[in-house]
Amino acid sequence: MMLRADVLVVGAGPAGLAAALAASEAGGSVIVIDDNPISGGQIWRSGLSQQHDVRARRLHEKLSLAANVRILQGARIIGMLDAHLLQIETSDSTSSIYFDRLILATGARERLLPFPGWTLPGVTGAGGLQALVKGGYPIAGKRVVVAGSGPLLLATAASLRSRGAKIVLIAEQTSMRRVMRFASALRHWPGKLIQAMQLRVQSLPSRYLPSSFVLEARGKDCLQQVSLRTSKGLKLVDCDFLACGYGLLPNLELARMLGCQTVGEAVSVDRFQRSSITHIFCAGEITGIAGVDSALIQGRIAGLAATERLTDAEVLFNERDRWHSFASLLAQAFSLRPELARLCREDTIVCRCEDVCYGELMQYDNWRGAKLQTRCGMGACQGRICGTATQHLFGWTTESSRPPLSPARIESLIATKAASSLAD
Amino acid sequence: MPEMLRVIVNGKPVLVQAGTTVIAALGEGAWVTRRSVRGTERGPLCGMGICQECRVCIDGVMHRLACQTACHEGMHIETVKATP
């Protein structure tokens, strides 16, 4: 099947939805594709209409009324067939989408670092557990240790607690001094969610332990206990879940595959959210981790700019630019301590898809050599988890993604030929 | 009253609310999805379709991501626990 849109938006989180709405106001056709079962991205994962945040509900309302917007959930991109043609796959079909302008809003994922026992069932990311619980996982009565770094830990703990989880403790690797400095700096950025963040940080739960990090997860067939290093020494904690994540990283695979220029861990965009490729715009966390407020306004600017309403977009620049330094504040406050790169033992798994341990990888001095010999990065996740891990552990840089962008059925790849010839 | 669905997890019928993801349908205390290359049991890690640890067999098709798939009425779900 071949679909057509004036503007194609990838990602139905805050940035993507804001971009779609803005673009739709110009009257042309808009398609949004997203790989989750419902819209909302990570922060609004349990459904737009369920959110406290009125912006989510408003977006939901307006987009439902916009006849020229079509949202395709459960759709993953296989690859690009041409500069204006990409191929997607759902659970039961494959389609190609022809577009004039492309807006990438692929969001962020957590930085998941290896430590002994991290592969035990029951060990997840912090946002990871939140996502699983928002998808309906029954967490009531379960003992959870939340660990890692960043304001996401507090949001996760609050979210889990509201669903009945017992938060045993929250281990933040950064120091109390830095956390407090971060909290007090938040006053420069007004906004409901920022206020909420500030409130949470200022009234930290009693079980919040800064300068602490997980050393090991233990258990027979699943997680039973976590050992942590704290400022007061070693701590052993019994629990059912360990929700551990060390900050957020942009999902850059698609942008890189398309050839968009990146600087460090972010796509470079101009003031109109335009990437180095003229018909591709980027918005939200992929331009730098800066949270939902930034994502919403970047999305709107991208949607306006993609539909040539540049003057309308310019009006929003000041508000958007206020968030630039928020991103660096976040990065600085929660920068990772060096001990986190030294937690692995020789038998600690680093590549989870192919079961490659730290000891095997240590012998190599670059990603490509290690990958060829150990098969690290050749499994189903194609290096998304272990690439980040080895970058943190060894400083290796990974290669650009090859198609398919995510695992794709053979029948879909066969359909590629017909799909690309349709374009000609 | 939320809409309920009936799915079959490793041969056993389970009632879940509409909108529940497959991983959540595995049930309380049971969230082993697959076996690793060296045979150890694994469960979900990232919760958002990236780590591929939550691969299960859904309606006869292997390697589908449980964290990103919503249950539908009559769905057959098999994890590594289906063939111990």
Place this chain on the structure above:
Amino acid sequence: MTLIADMLVIGAGIVGAACADALAQAGLRVIVIEKSEVGGGATAAGMGHLVVMNDSPAELALTRYSLHLWREFTAQMPLLHEYSNCGTLWIAADDDEYQAAQAKASNLQNAGIRCEMLDEQALYDSEPHLRAGLRGALLVNGDALVYPPKSARLLLESAQRLGAVVLSGEVRSLCKNGVRLGNGDVVSAGHVVVANGLAAKQLLPELPLRAKKGHLAITDRYPGMVRHQLVELAYIKNAHARCGDSISFNVQPRPTGQLLIGSSRQFDIADNKIDHGMMSNMLSRAVEYLPGLQKLNVLRCWTGLRAATPDGLPLIGEHPFLPRVSLAVGHEGLGITTSLATAQILRAQILGKASPLPLDIYSPSRFSLNEAAYA
């Protein structure tokens, strides 16, 4: 910097590594120069299929001998090579192909190679996922597979234990007493072995090598779906074609349970971009033989460039007019299989010792190379 050695091997792919090891075993001081990763070029791109091919007596002799060497080499530590004695099933779709398979069987049996014909029943007993309506197959029991980058590394490490030195660098040109690297360094050696595949043409433009691009795809793990390497008989014709694009059914079950799917051939395209049309055709062909493949997930697609000679046999031996330069290139789709035999033949030729196989058949002098092209 000037380094000195007896032998300088250009390229640490499977062929270069095998040559380095063979030469080091003869007590020579060997330097290997590799511009990227050991086994990272065509060696990493291929299937690692160890297969006896009998389209010509020369090819049969080379592959048979080489497989014998592989069995010895992997015997002690098969797991390190990810060696699997999967055998090859040459599939016959109809009576004509079945007859062709029978002729092939006779030929192989006469050469002492263990194989047997499978009729329809036996074929489906062996491989239940093949589509209905096939006539049978030829099973070559001794064929196998390895994971080539590991084997290349093991060969190189063996050479290093005997004193061989591996240098990181790119050879820009051959010079009077050795080679000149990209950074200007000269590495001197009594003898140079050119074993860097297609890239040899940049050093020696007169070599009759053409790129033959191939596409591959690997699936997620589906253990037990396929047990042998499955190849259609038309593969043979396609491998020897002198022009045109071609695809053949060729599926390998990796020990991991993943399925490695090939094969395709395109002439003279030197880029590594994936051609969606070729990939699509290749996968369609695979699905024709294995309908169950349709719903399987592919994790990765890639391409590789084979180096092909006009007669389909590699160039092994002394350069026709450059003194103290030997070649070990042009292996087309049989680089992994014939690497070990190549090394033995090359060593014999260089040292003037008795060669396990007749030298003239693989000698580069069998082609009249244009001396002027070099100057």
